[in-house]
Structures are given as structure tokens and as C-alpha cells.
Amino acid sequence: MWRQLSGVARTGSSLSLCRMRGFSALVQDKALVDGAWVDSSNAKATFEVRNPANGAVIGKVPNMTVADAQKAIDAAKQAYESKEWRSLTAKDRSNLLKKWHKLIEQHSQEIAEIMTAESGKPINESKGEVAYGNAFVEWFAEEARRIYGEIVPSASPNREIIVMKQPIGVAALITPWNFPMAMITRKAGAALAAGCTVVVKPSEDTPLTALAVAKLAVDAGIPKGVINVVTTNKAAPIGDLFCKSPDVRGISFTGSTEVGKLLFRNSADGIKRICLELGGNAPFIVFDSADIEKAVDGAMASKFRNCGQTCVSANRFFVQDGVYDKFVGQLKKRVEALKIGDGQGCDVQIGPLINEMQFNKVSGFVEDARSKKANIILGGQPLPDKGSLFYAPTIVTDVPPSAQLYSEEVFGPVVSIIRFRDEDEAVKKANDTRRGLAGYFYSENLQQVFRVAKRLEVGMVGVNEGIISAAEAPFGGVKESGVGREGSKHGIDDYVDIKYICMGNLKYD
Numbered sequence: 118m119w120r121q122l123s124g125v126a127r128t129g130s131s132l133s134l135c136r137m138r139g140f141s142a143l144v145q146d147k148a149l150v151d152g153a154w155v156d157s158s159n160a161k162a163t164f165e166v167r168n169p170a171n172g173a174v175i176g177k178v179p180n181m182t183v184a185d186a187q188k189a190i191d192a193a194k195q196a197y198e199s200k201e202w203r204s205l206t207a208k209d210r211s212n213l214l215k216k217w218h219k220l221i222e223q224h225s226q227e228i229a230e231i232m233t234a235e236s237g238k239p240i241n242e243s244k245g246e247v248a249y250g251n252a253f254v255e256w257f258a259e260e261a262r263r264i265y266g267e268i269v270p271s272a273s274p275n276r277e278i279i280v281m282k283q284p285i286g287v288a289a290l291i292t293p294w295n296f297p298m299a300m301i302t303r304k305a306g307a308a309l310a311a312g313c314t315v316v317v318k319p320s321e322d323t324p325l326t327a328l329a330v331a332k333l334a335v336d337a338g339i340p341k342g343v344i345n346v347v348t349t350n351k352a353a354p355i356g357d358l359f360c361k362s363p364d365v366r367g368i369s370f371t372g373s374t375e376v377g378k379l380l381f382r383n384s385a386d387g388i389k390r391i392c393l394e395l396g397g398n399a400p401f402i403v404f405d406s407a408d409i410e411k412a413v414d415g416a417m418a419s420k421f422r423n424c425g426q427t428c429v430s431a432n433r434f435f436v437q438d439g440v441y442d443k444f445v446g447q448l449k450k451r452v453e454a455l456k457i458g459d460g461q462g463c464d465v466q467i468g469p470l471i472n473e474m475q476f477n478k479v480s481g482f483v484e485d486a487r488s489k490k491a492n493i494i495l496g497g498q499p500l501p502d503k504g505s506l507f508y509a510p511t512i513v514t515d516v517p518p519s520a521q522l523y524s525e526e527v528f529g530p531v532v533s534i535i536r537f538r539d540e541d542e543a544v545k546k547a548n549d550t551r552r553g554l555a556g557y558f559y560s561e562n563l564q565q566v567f568r569v570a571k572r573l574e575v576g577m578v579g580v581n582e583g584i585i586s587a588a589e590a591p592f593g594g595v596k597e598s599g600v601g602r603e604g605s606k607h608g609i610d611d612y613v614d615i616k617y618i619c620m621g622n623l624k625y626d
């Protein structure tokens with residue numbers, strides 16, 4: 118199976134290829150339940166995983182059923198209650214996470230190659246994601262030992278108020294394709310650090326990275342049943358099971374706002390802990406006072422990371438009158454120079470979109486803007502010579518409020534630019550959305566920096582910075598972009614219950 122990952126070499130592309138290992142024992146074709154590598158109980162049904170750059174089938178994984186997912190929940194519950202997991206100290210859990218971290222580091226090239234093959238992400242970005250994703254394992258290995266309680270001074274004599282944090286139990290983790298590893302480790306790292314056990318349901322587009330990383334968790338000695346991975350291309354019934362099962366105490370989901378809302382609604386009956394990292398609609402504001410070179414650098418990084426398929430990608434660019442021409446001119450030159458191709462090419466910066474649905478969404482949004490008289494000053498068309506899922510990096514100016522590009526998340530390599538006159542107008546337009554994940558602005562005016570940072574209705578602000586994600590920082594949104602925070606010390610909160618113990622009638626004298 119692994120040889121098929123080198124699709125570019127076989128098709129004779131002129132792209133220079135990064136070193137490929139030829140075989141990776143990390144590529145799994147079974148799911149992981151209770152420490153065993155298993156097939157689907159439905160006549161060993163499988164589904165194909167394809168390379169979006171060329172459509173080649175690169176693997177098959179089990180198409181697990183609801184009954185299989187139930188087995189995974191049972192295994193996670195049993196593991197949670199087992200002595201092998203429950204009796205571990207925080208330091209023991211920390212050490213296991215450290216071992217997992219070490220193994221991921223040792224296998225980072227292989228994981229990156231698997232990731233590029235199934236997601237189309239340029240190899241350098243995949244390597245970056247492996248490092249980023251592994252930073253969560255390391256961070257939570259450290260945080261595992263700092264899940265502190267409190268002793269609160271009591272207003273009553275002879276009484277102590279003790280507050281402790283305990284793991285919630287089994288957590289179900291549902292993750293997307295755009296960060297096939299980091300979205301898993303950001304959740305699982307925190308869950309395991311807290312003492313929970315997990316059932317992971319990775320995206321149907323990128324199950325191989327998930328299985329590879331899980332294999333390393335097994336190799337690290339994480340006990341059986343603590344991490345289970347259920348692969349399926351029928352997410353809805355399994356999502357429903359997670360919501361309804363009384364044994365699943367928490368759900369952490371990263372993905373679309375629509376599915377997030379569904380999970381929120383469906384898990385209400387069981388009053389589950391829920392962490393939702395949903396879609397964004399990030400404004401990127403360039404003020405007259407901005408350093409334009411820095412702003413263009415930030416725009417490129419924020420917009421074109423993973424071909425624009427990032428929930429924190431800049432989605433709407435608001436550029437002030439005084440710097441409009443300079444910013445647009447410089448940005449256009451940079452976008453024109455982007456190298457497009459199969460992500461396995463060392464110098465490639467823009468790969469394909471993940472699937473046909475995403476491709477149709479991006480091209481549909483651009484056609485909608487065109488029909489509403491927006492100006493497409495660069496790109497604006499598919500690139501069939503590269504492959505059926507490639508779309509040209511595009512710049513659209515004069516985007517009218519009626520265009521989908523203005524109000525919805527494009528999740529693709531399209532820059533939508535809107536001109537503004539003053540700060541108030543920019544902030545109002547930036548906040549005119551029901552989403553509130555990330556927001557960016559460029560300004561060298563200190564007063565403006567604090568004013569605007571406070572006024573933006575988002576969970577994360579990049580000031581003179583286009584890439585803000587970090588294991589140490591709290592990641593998450595406001596409004597319809599989600600609830601809860603991942604990463605940072607707050608990332609543990611969704612996996613612990615606070616228990617208050619009232620110690621009464623203590624005899625101190």
C-alpha cells in the first residue's frame with residue numbers, strides 16, 4: 118500500500134520530490150479497539166482512502182458499525198475503571214505521554230508523508246503539523262502533573278473546603294481532515310493527562326494519520342482500551358451513539374458548525390460535557406498605520422496555510438483606503454508566485470482541496486461573487502491540468518455584502534478584499550457575523566491595537582501576526598464558533614469534573 122503514496126514519481130511529474138522512505142510500518146488497515154487491531158463486524162467492510170492530488174487509492178480501512186463503536190466505548194469504559202489506568206499517578210500518565218511524544222518525534226517524517234498522501238497538504242506543512250500536533254502531547258504530559266485542587270478558607274469553624282479535579286470518564290473525540298493529527302493530539306493529550314480514556318472517530322478522508330499516531334500510542338505502552346480509534350465513512354449514526362450513550366461523559370468535536378450544533382442538541386439529554394471547535398469567518402484588517410510588508414506576510418501565512426482549509430484562516434480582508442492599493446498590489450505579486458502541485462513536491466506551497474464537496478464549495482463561492490459583480494483580479498478558476506481538485510489561488514476585490522464570500526467561510530485559497538474608510542466601520546463589519554473564532558489586524562498604533570483587540574468579537578486575536586496557534590495558548594471561539602478551549606492549561610477543563618468535599622466537625626482544639 119505504501120508504495121502507492123509516491124504518486125508523483127509514477128506520473129512523471131517534474132516536481133522535485135522530498136525523500137520518501139518506501140515503506141512505513143505505521144500505515145494500518147485495521148481499527149483499534151481494546152488494544153487489538155480489528156476489522157468491521159459488518160463482513161469486514163472497508164472504505165477507500167484516496168490521495169486528493171491524483172485520486173489514487175492509497176489504502177483501505179475498516180468501515181466500522183455502530184455495534185463496533187459500542188465495543189470501543191465498552192473498552193474505553195473498562196479501561197477507565199481498570200487498575201492499569203485508574204491506579205496510575207499523574208506522573209505515570211505524564212511519563213506515558215512523554216514516551217508517546219518521543220515516538221512521534223522519531224517517526225515524524227513517516228507521519229508527515231502519510232498525512233500529505235491522504236490530505237494533500239504540502240509536505241513541509243505536514244512536517245509542521247506533526248511538530249505542532251506533538252507539541253500538544255508534550256504540553257499535556259507536563260500539564261498532567263499540574264491538575265491542582267484547592268483548599269478554600271471556610272466561613273464555618275471546624276470545617277475545611279476541599280476542591281479536587283477528577284477525570285470525567287470516557288470521552289468521544291470527533292476530528293476533521295484539515296489537521297489529521299493535531300486535532301487528535303490536542304484532544305487526546307488533554308483527556309489522557311486528566312485520566313480519561315477515549316474513543317476517536319477521525320475524518321473519513323484522513324484515517325491513516327490517526328491510526329499511525331494511535332499505533333505509536335500503543336507502542337508507547339498506553340494500556341489497552343485507553344485509546345480506541347473507530348474508522349467509518351458513516352459518521353452520523355456513530356455520532357448519535359456518542360451523544361446517547363450514558364457511558365460517554367464528554368464529546369469533543371472539531372469540524373463544521375452544522376455538525377457541531379447537531380451534536381450539541383443530541384447530547385443535551387445526557388447533559389454531557391461538550392467542547393466544540395467549529396467554523397470561523399476570520400476578519401483580517403489592515404489599517405492605514407500598518408507595516409504593509411508585515412501585513413502581506415501575515416496575509417499569506419494566514420490565508421494560504423493548508424490551501425486556505427483552516428478554521429482560523431483569514432476569510433474577509435478589510436483594507437483601509439490609504440494603504441489599499443499598496444497592500445493589494447504587493448499581495449497579488451506574492452500570490453502569483455505560489456508553487457502549486459502535489460504536496461509531495463518539496464517546493465510545493467499549495468496542494469489540492471480535500472474533496473469534491475470542498476472543491477464545489479470554493480468554485481461555487483467564486484462564481485457567486487463573479488455574478489454579483491465582484492472583481493476577480495487573480496485566479497478564479499480550477500486547474501484541471503494539475504488534478505481535478507486543484508483550484509487557482511484567487512484574489513477577489515469589491516466583494517459586495519450579498520456575496521457568499523462576504524458572509525460565509527470559504528475554506529479555500531480565495532482572498533476576499535473589502536475596502537473601508539475608518540476604524541469604526543472596519544470593526545463593525547468584522548463583527549457582522551455569527552461566527553467568532555479568530556481575527557487579525559495590522560496596526561502600528563498602540564492605542565488602536567488595544568481598542569481593536571478588545572472590540573473584536575472573537576476567541577483569538579492576531580495583532581501584527583497571521584499564525585497564532587500554539588500548544589501553550591487557549592484555542593477556541595465565541596458566538597457560533599464553539600464552546601470550550603483546547604491547548605493551554607484550560608484545555609484540561611473539559612476532561613475534569615470539579616468535586617467539592619466538605620470536611621466537617623473537625624476537632625482542632
Ligand SMILES: NC(=O)c1ccc[n+]([C@@H]2O[C@H](COP(=O)([O-])OP(=O)(O)OC[C@H]3O[C@@H](n4cnc5c(N)ncnc54)[C@H](O)[C@@H]3O)[C@@H](O)[C@H]2O)c1
Pocket residue numbers: 291292293294295296318319320321352353354355356357371372373374376377379394395396397427428526528554
Ligand atoms: N474550529 C476548528 O478547529 C475547525 C477545524 C477544522 C474544520 N473546521 C470547520 O469544519 C468545516 C469543514 O470540515 P469538515 O468537512 O471535516 O467538517 P464536518 O463537520 O463535516 O466533519 C468533521 C468530523 O465530523 C464527522 N461528522 C460528520 N457528520 C457527523 C455527524 N452527523 N455526527 C458525528 N460526526 C459527524 C466527520 O466524519 C468528521 O470526522 C469547515 O467549516 C471548518 O471551519 C473547524
Ligand SMILES: O=CCCC(=O)O
Pocket residue numbers: 295296299426427428429586592
Ligand atoms: O483548523 C483548525 C485548527 C487550526 C489550528 O489549530 O491552528
